[in-house]
Every structure is written in C-alpha cells, then in structure tokens.
Amino acid sequence: MRGIEILKSSPFTTLQDSGRYGYFHMGITNSGAMDLYAYNLGNKLLENSINSSSLEILWGGLKIKSHVNSSFVITGAYFTVKLNDVLIENYQTYEIKVGDILEFFQKKSGFRAYLTFKNGFEVQKVLNSVSTSIKEKIGGLNDGEFIKKGDFLKCENFTYKRKSLSREFQPKYSDSLTLRVIESYQNDLFEEEERKRFYNSTFIITKEFNSMACKLEGESIKSKRSDIISEGIAYGSIQIPKNGKPIILLNERQTIGGYVKFGVVLSIDCYKLSQMKESSKIRFEKIDIEEAKKKLKEFKNYFL
Amino acid sequence: MIFKEVSENSFIIYFSDKIDINISKRIKFLFNEIHHFEEIIDVVFSYTSIVVVYDILKCDSIELFEKIKEYEKCLNINKDINEQLLEIPTFYGEEVGFDLEKVSKEIKKPIKEIIKLHTSKDYHVFSIGFLPAFAYLGELHHELFTNRLESPRVSVPKNSVAIANLQTAIYPKTSPGGWNIIGRTPINIYDKKYKNFSLIDVNSKFRFKSISKEEFNDLGGEI
Numbered sequence: 283m284r285g286i287e288i289l290k291s292s293p294f295t296t297l298q299d300s301g302r303y304g305y306f307h308m309g310i311t312n313s314g315a316m317d318l319y320a321y322n323l324g325n326k327l328l329e330n331s332i333n334s335s336s337l338e339i340l341w342g343g344l345k346i347k348s349h350v351n352s353s354f355v356i357t358g359a360y361f362t363v364k365l366n367d368v369l370i371e372n373y374q375t376y377e378i379k380v381g382d383i384l385e386f387f388q389k390k391s392g393f394r395a396y397l398t399f400k401n402g403f404e405v406q407k408v409l410n411s412v413s414t415s416i417k418e419k420i421g422g423l424n425d426g427e428f429i430k431k432g433d434f435l436k437c438e439n440f441t442y443k444r445k446s447l448s449r450e451f452q453p454k455y456s457d458s459l460t461l462r463v464i465e466s467y468q469n470d471l472f473e474e475e476e477r478k479r480f481y482n483s484t485f486i487i488t489k490e491f492n493s494m495a496c497k498l499e500g501e502s503i504k505s506k507r508s509d510i511i512s513e514g515i516a517y518g519s520i521q522i523p524k525n526g527k528p529i530i531l532l533n534e535r536q537t538i539g540g541y542v543k544f545g546v547v548l549s550i551d552c553y554k555l556s557q558m559k560e561s562s563k564i565r566f567e568k569i570d571i572e573e574a575k576k577k578l579k580e581f582k583n584y585f586l
Numbered sequence: 587m588i589f590k591e592v593s594e595n596s597f598i599i600y601f602s603d604k605i606d607i608n609i610s611k612r613i614k615f616l617f618n619e620i621h622h623f624e625e626i627i628d629v630v631f632s633y634t635s636i637v638v639v640y641d642i643l644k645c646d647s648i649e650l651f652e653k654i655k656e657y658e659k660c661l662n663i664n665k666d667i668n669e670q671l672l673e674i675p676t677f678y679g680e681e682v683g684f685d686l687e688k689v690s691k692e693i694k695k696p697i698k699e700i701i702k703l704h705t706s707k708d709y710h711v712f713s714i715g716f717l718p719a720f721a722y723l724g725e726l727h728h729e730l731f732t733n734r735l736e737s738p739r740v741s742v743p744k745n746s747v748a749i750a751n752l753q754t755a756i757y758p759k760t761s762p763g764g765w766n767i768i769g770r771t772p773i774n775i776y777d778k779k780y781k782n783f784s785l786i787d788v789n790s791k792f793r794f795k796s797i798s799k800e801e802f803n804d805l806g807g808e809i
Contacts, residue, residue: 303628304627305782307628308714309719309720312628409783418718464593466590466593511603511633512632512722513634513635514637514715515637516592516596537714538630538632538713549593579643582642
C-alpha cells in the first residue's frame with residue numbers, strides 16, 4: 283500500500299479538507315481547515331485540486347515514514363522540521379521517497395501547520411468531506427478521531443516538481459492582530475458609546491480557543507438586550523454573551539443561537555486568527571461590506 | 587420578508603418577530619425550495635429566519651434574494667408540506683423522567699395529565715441546531731408551559747425527551763442541557779445508518795406515544 287505511516291503522533295493532529303457543507307441545517311458543523319489561506323496555499327503549490335485533504339498539525343512530535351515516491355509541502359505555522367535529518371522550510375515543495383522520515387519538532391511561530399501531499403490523501407468521505415469533527419465524531423480516518431500512531435494515509439506516486447512561494451509573500455505571524463468587522467446582525471442594539479469602546483479596546487485571547495470559538499477577555503461590551511429568537515450563525519460571528527466579553531465563532535460553532543451578535547469578522551481575518559494563540563492581543567476595525575465582498579472574491583479567484 | 591446582509595457571503599431573511607407555526611411552515615416551505623440552488627453553499631432555517639450562505643463567484647446577495655422572493659411568491663402555503671409523521675415511543679417513568687415531579691409541581695398537574703397532554707398532539711420542527719439532529723419541536727399545549735432549569739444539567743442522557751417553554755425535544759446524544767426531562771425513547775434519532783445521520787427530517791412531524799418499561803426495554807432502551 284502506498285502512502286505515509288504515522289510513527290509518532292502529536293496531540294490534536296487531524297485530517298482536514300476545505301470543510302463539510304450542505305448539512306448545516308441539520309446541525310452538522312462545517313469543520314475543515316481552520317486557516318483556509320495556508321491550507322489553500324499548500325494545494326496551490328502542489329497544483330492539487332482545491333479540496334485535496336491535508337493534515338492540520340498543532341504540536342511538534344509528529345513523525346512520519348514514507349511508503350510512497352511523491353512530493354509534499356508544509357504551509358501555515360513554522361515548525362522546526364526535518365526530512366531525513368535535514369532541516370526543511372515551509373512554502374516549498376519537497377520530494378519524498380519510500381523509506382524517508384519526516385519529523386516535526388518545536389513550533390517557532392504561528393499556531394497550526396498544514397502538511398499536504400501531491401493529490402491529497404485517499405480517504406473515504408463522510409457527508410461529502412473528509413474533514414474531522416472531533417465533537418461530532420465524523421470524518422478523518424476513523425469517525426472523528428485524531429491522527430494516531432500506526433495510522434496510514436494512502437496517497438500515490440507522483441513526479442516531483444519544484445515550486446515555492448517567495449519569502450516576501452510568506453505570512454509572518456506575531457502575537458497581535460487586528461480583525462476587520464462587518465457590522466451586521468444585532469449591531470443596532472449597541473449604543474454608539476459601546477461601539478466606540480469595542481473598536482478602541484485591546485482584547486486578549488483566553489485559553490478557551492478551539493475550532494468552535496475564540497473567547498476574548500477585556501472590556502465588557504453592553505447591548506440593549508442580550509437574548510434574541512434563535513437564528514443561524516455565520517462563520518466569524520462576534521457573539522456578545524451576558525458578561526459582555528466577545529466570542530468569535532468559528533468552524534465548529536453552534537449552528538443556531540439566541541445571543542446577540544455585534545457583527546461578523548471577515549473570513550480572511552478568521553484564517554489569520556486561527557494562527558494566534560492564548561494571550562495574543564486582538565483589536566477590531568470596521569470594514570464596509572462591499573469592500574469585504576471584494577476581498578473574498580480576490581481570495582477565491584486567487585485559488586481557482 | 588426582510589433582507590439583511592450578514593457577512594461577505596451570507597445574508598439573513600427575517601419573516602417575523604414572533605414565533606408562530608404558520609410562519610414556521612412558510613419558512614420550511616421556502617427552505618425546501620431553495621435548499622438545492624447551485625449558488626447556495628449552506629442554508630439554515632430557524633423559528634423566524636433563514637440564513638443563506640452563497641458562492642460569491644456565482645451570484646450577488648441581492649440577486650439571490652430576488653430569486654428567492656420569486657419562489658416565495660409561488661408558494662402555496664395551503665398545500666401540505668408533505669410532512670412525514672414519526673411516532674416516538676416514550677417511556678415516561680420517573681427513573682428516566684428526572685423532572686416529572688418538578689414539572690408536576692410547577693404546572694400543578696398530576697404526572698398522568700402531563701403524559702396525556704404531551705402525547706395528544708403532532709409536533710412540527712421549528713428549528714434544528716445546538717447539536718446535530720437536535721430538533722426544536724412544538725408547539726406544546728399551553729398548559730404544559732415550563733421554564734428551563736435554573737442551571738443546565740451537566741449531563742442529560744442520550745434519547746431523553748424534554749420540554750421547555752412551549753417546545754419539546756429529544757436529546758440525540760448525551761450532553762449538557764437545561765430542559766425539563768420527562769421521559770426517554772429507545773429510538774436513536776441520530777445514527778450513521780440514516781441519510782444525513784438523522785431520523786429527523788426538516789419536514790417530519792412527531793407524535794409521542796407512551797410505552798411501558800417492558801416495551802422500552804424490548805425496543806432496546808437503556809435506563
């Protein structure tokens with residue numbers, strides 16, 4: 283069998299593609315790669331089709347043995363990575379041969395990396411996607427499990443082609459980020475003074491940051507009312523619960539909910555958010571919806 | 587219908603500011619019509635609204651909303667949605683209906699009466715969310731109106747049948763929950779063997795049927 287064998291796993295490593303869509307009305311979340319920009323770059327560098335699966339890696343310790351002659355690329359967070367004891371870089375395709383060992387050590391910057399192979403991994407789709415939902419026990423190799431020692435991910439032999447992204451375009455991660463916000467949903471339930479406070483504050487990411495949501499600590503933002511009739515929740519929604527501390531809702535968010543929402547973070551900025559970690563500083567800035575639509579169109583066209 | 591932009595690739599349509607079964611039927615009718623539009627990536631309906639997530643490379647929000655409005659005009663709300671009736675056998679014993687006493691005290695009715703009222707109506711799906719296959723069903727007889735628990739239970743067993751306000755629901759899996767538990771069904775409503783993993787369809791209608799402990803055990807129920 284051709285593919286890669288997991289010799290040593292690392293916590294929270296999952297198989298992802300661009301997400302599970304079309305079942306949201308059943309309460310089944312989108313899952314998928316948290317940093318869609320880094321994930322898409324991996325597929326683009328390998329000239330893969332846009333939804334090819336990838337491993338999303340959060341921590342070092344992952345050790346892989348190749349049983350295939352192919353190519354791979356690492357995008358997203360920067361780890362110390364060695365291919366057969368030789369240090370390798372992100373954003374560059376590498377040739378891998380049968381018997382080669384790929385190992386991830388310490389994380390240097392960013393939060394999650396994507397390991398993509400030429401043509402992706404051959405895994406049975408569940409509800410139209412291979413994305414792993416730990417919460418729902420769907421997808422991945424085994425009903426929503428994390429990747430573990432002994433797992434085998436099938437992929438084929440391919441001729442190596444060298445491709446890289448020049449350094450100036452490689453994302454640089456820091457510990458602070460400004461998120462652009464489209465004012466929508468219940469934005470009119472916030473007084474001008476509360477809006478000002480929201481945009482003037484620096485919030486801190488708490489330890490409650492996962493694929494469902496990013497909870498912030500900082501100023502409390504007050505709304506005229508805290509409950510509404512439950513409605514669908516868009517990706518990037520900024521929920522303001524009773525204690526006034528903003529929560530940004532992400533890939534595995536609840537599909538409907540009854541708390542007020544200030545607006546929605548631009549999806550491209552949510553991808554950047556997924557590279558932040560506990561204690562990172564977050565600020566917000568307003569963006570006009572037409573401008574926001576332009577940005578998403580540019581993003582999608584770039585990866586077509 | 588009130589249209590509001592939500593994000594770069596989604597918008598919300600509000601149908602009402604009140605929960606009402608006729609509004610809900612209208613929403614679901616429309617949901618059924620638009621669900622398979624090729625411009626739509628995801629669409630979620632709830633009590634009074636529909637959120638549409640669309641492909642911005644295929645259409646614009648206003649354009650899509652206009653298209654949806656055209657379909658809405660043609661809706662024949664007097665025609666039945668073609669709701670499939672699902673009977674849910676339920677054991678209403680105190681060993682599984684943890685809040686039966688509490689509800690009995692709160693609404694000042696004996697447990698027998700609670701069971702009678704709960705099983706005497708067909709329930710319609712108002713919304714699905716919170717968990718996969720967690721359907722918000724309603725409406726209960728107004729006499730069964732209860733408040734949620736002061737603080738949610740850390741763990742509500744899978745297949746518990748619950749009520750809160752004028753809604754009723756079945757917990758598809760063990761999870762925290764703030765509703766009043768009045769019974770348990772031996773049927774798994776969330777199971778990979780079903781299409782979409784759920785026995786619940788947007789168009790399903792539900793009716794609860796009281797069964798004995800023996801029948802509950804025979805049908806595979808767990809206490």
